[in-house]
Amino acid sequence: MTEQRLSPGDNAPDFTLPDHEGNDVSLSDFRGKSVVVYFYPSAGTPGCTKQACDFRDSLAQLNDAGYQVLGISPDKPAKLAKFVEAEGLTFPLLADTEKTVLQAYSAFGEKKNYGKVYEGVIRSTFVVDGDGKIAVAQYNVKATGHVAKLLRDLEI
Secondary structure (H helix, E strand, O other), rough: OOOOOOOOOOOOOOOOEEEEOOEEEHHHHHOOOOOEEEOOOOOOOHHHHHHHHHHHHHHHHHHHHOOEEEEEEOOOOHHHHHEEEEEEEOOOOOEOOOOOHHHHHEEEEEEEOOOOOEEEOEEEEEEOOOOOOEEEEEOOOOOHHHHHHHHOOOOO
């Protein structure tokens, strides 16, 4: 089953997930603010580390422009906590162990790698505006260089 991909103007599916410290974080907590929600396959892997560090290094720019950042993966909170500590990450990482939010955002599905087809996390980034609407929807983003492209797209 393929979920319908989200597009600008769609309502962002709300969610509540535990962060790397075990605290519940809801998208609705950020109403009135713009939020960058990015989905990545696995904490601590080379590509995901590069992407998370790029967000960390660009966080001040994003925050100054009015954007919060949330990273979501199917990892357990304990693994996320180790990742946050190891990389000095300064934004919440959320655990979607049941993959319900990944599926709601169509960020989980069929992937191809070296000719093999399998189910997995589709590296994706969304910008949710203060009204809870999708402002930007980007699927199959690259781990390297993506944050710089996002900053250009958002004119930051």
